[in-house]
Amino acid sequence: MGRDIINKINKPRAIRRLVIWYKRNSAVTSIVDTAASSAVTASNVAGNVVSGAGSVVSTASNVAGNVAGNVVSSAESVVNTASSVVSNASSIAKNTLQPLVFDPLKRLQNNDNILDKAEDSQTNRIWIAVDGMGGDYAPGPILEGCLEAISRFPINIKFVGKIEKVKNAAEKIGLVELLEKEIENNRLELVDSGDPIEMNEEATAVRKKKKASINVAMDLVRNNKAQAVYSAGNSGAMMASAIFRIGRLKGIDRPAIGALFPTRDQTRPVLVLDVGANTDCKPSYLHQFALLGNIYAKDVLQVKKPRIGLLNIGEEECKGNDLSLKTFELLSNEKNFDFGGNCEGRDVLSGGFDVVVCDGFTGNILLKFLESVGGVLLDILRSELPRGRRGKVGSAFLKSNLIRIKKRLDHAEHGGALLLGVNGICVIGHGSSKSLSVVSALRLAHSAVNHNVMENLNQLQKLQVLNS
Numbered sequence: 191m192g193r194d195i196i197n198k199i200n201k202p203r204a205i206r207r208l209v210i211w212y213k214r215n216s217a218v219t220s221i222v223d224t225a226a227s228s229a230v231t232a233s234n235v236a237g238n239v240v241s242g243a244g245s246v247v248s249t250a251s252n253v254a255g256n257v258a259g260n261v262v263s264s265a266e267s268v269v270n271t272a273s274s275v276v277s278n279a280s281s282i283a284k285n286t287l288q289p290l291v292f293d294p295l296k297r298l299q300n301n302d303n304i305l306d307k308a309e310d311s312q313t314n315r316i317w318i319a320v321d322g323m324g325g326d327y328a329p330g331p332i333l334e335g336c337l338e339a340i341s342r343f344p345i346n347i348k349f350v351g352k353i354e355k356v357k358n359a360a361e362k363i364g365l366v367e368l369l370e371k372e373i374e375n376n377r378l379e380l381v382d383s384g385d386p387i388e389m390n391e392e393a394t395a396v397r398k399k400k401k402a403s404i405n406v407a408m409d410l411v412r413n414n415k416a417q418a419v420y421s422a423g424n425s426g427a428m429m430a431s432a433i434f435r436i437g438r439l440k441g442i443d444r445p446a447i448g449a450l451f452p453t454r455d456q457t458r459p460v461l462v463l464d465v466g467a468n469t470d471c472k473p474s475y476l477h478q479f480a481l482l483g484n485i486y487a488k489d490v491l492q493v494k495k496p497r498i499g500l501l502n503i504g505e506e507e508c509k510g511n512d513l514s515l516k517t518f519e520l521l522s523n524e525k526n527f528d529f530g531g532n533c534e535g536r537d538v539l540s541g542g543f544d545v546v547v548c549d550g551f552t553g554n555i556l557l558k559f560l561e562s563v564g565g566v567l568l569d570i571l572r573s574e575l576p577r578g579r580r581g582k583v584g585s586a587f588l589k590s591n592l593i594r595i596k597k598r599l600d601h602a603e604h605g606g607a608l609l610l611g612v613n614g615i616c617v618i619g620h621g622s623s624k625s626l627s628v629v630s631a632l633r634l635a636h637s638a639v640n641h642n643v644m645e646n647l648n649q650l651q652k653l654q655v656l657n658s
Contacts (some may be wrong), residue, residue, distance in 0.1 A: 257547045321428075331628065
């Protein structure tokens with residue numbers, strides 16, 4: 191009985207969201223139910239849809255678009271025959287919604303089975319230190335994300351924070367039983383700390399608050415009790431703590447924050463750095479950022495020969511300010527990576543570059559702008575959809591497509607940014623991070639450890655340019 195309860199708690203949130211979606215959309219549910227009982231009509235409509243589309247292997251998004259168009263046109267031409275419209279819509283809905291909804295469910299269930307079969311061997315799991323008090327909503331959502339990540343990835347968590355506050359938060363969100371289970375299984379450990387570094391405090395506060403949660407978490411990495419650290423708290427404080435506690439890589443003057451941006455190719459994001467650690471930069475800093483980004487792209491993004499770009503206002507080498515001109519010269523003469531030249535703002539998301547370097551002031555503006563795009567784009571599309579009966583039917587078919595668009599642009603799906611240039615793997619989360627962002631960030635941390643990023647970054651010390 192107890193195991194059944196635990197299994198219910200451990201269900202992936204994606205499945206729970208789909209269930210909630212069905213309950214809230216009774217109209218769609220009734221359409222699907224009707225479709226299930228009209229198999230003959232469904233087969234006939236399916237044949238028409240497939241032949242009209244021109245190919246059985248058309249993408250789900252194209253099918254959804256064509257079907258939605260057919261439903262709308264049918265609704266316009268037979269306004270007075272509502273029963274006929276409903277009948278057609280029901281049969282079409284089954285063919286359209288099944289590949290978009292039930293297949294993802296099956297895929298998620300298959301993933302669960304894979305995890306169950308893998309049945310975590312503790313020898314293959316890595317320890318990650320988490321600043322449980324860092325972030326606008328800590329510690330509750332941070333803990334929730336950690337518990338979910340433990341069930342998804344081969345990781346263990348050292349959760350750093352005020353233990354009483356952590357336990358109270360767990361009780362409020364109903365995670366006490368799961369928390370105790372993971373502690374008993376030695377997959378999660380609570381580590382006591384002092385007050386956190388608040389968002390409005392100076393980064394130098396890490397020197398005064400020695401028992402701050404970020405300092406305690408960083409010490410775990412320094413003492414080899416954890417292989418990576420994650421925090422959604424004060425990013426300046428995290429950078430300062432990393433420099434003071436675990437130190438910079440030899441030859442690196444300033445660490446940089448590298449964030450992954452989506453591109454046209456869903457499987458190939460672009461790494462942009464720096465996105466906020468250094469607002470004022472020298473050409474040598476940007477040169478170092480390019481070296482760091484090149485190794486990350488090779489190891490984690492698995493790009494054999496990353497193409498490096500310099501963010502600028504034009505493609506020509508004569509364009510830009512003094513920083514851009516001098517940096518262009520340095521990067522052009524570098525033989526340790528493939529420099530692709532200047533990258534204009536419109537090229538960042540084009541997929542033409544694997545790494546884009548810039549000063550932290552420009553990079554942070556670019557990052558914050560991108561964070562707003564997903565929500566704005568979805569709002570615009572919603573406002574343009576037809577209203578009334580036609581709008582409801584069309585929205586039902588397009589909703590999953592719109593959600594996928596937002597998901598590709600949502601910063602929560604990427605979770606965090608790597609602090610490159612320090613002697614350890616540090617992942618910085620957004621201050622407003624909730625459980626989904628935490629899961630994504632911990633996946634990033636695990637990937638960096640798993641691909642031996644630190645070993646290759648340490649090889650940079652041998653480069654003559656970093657020893658001059």
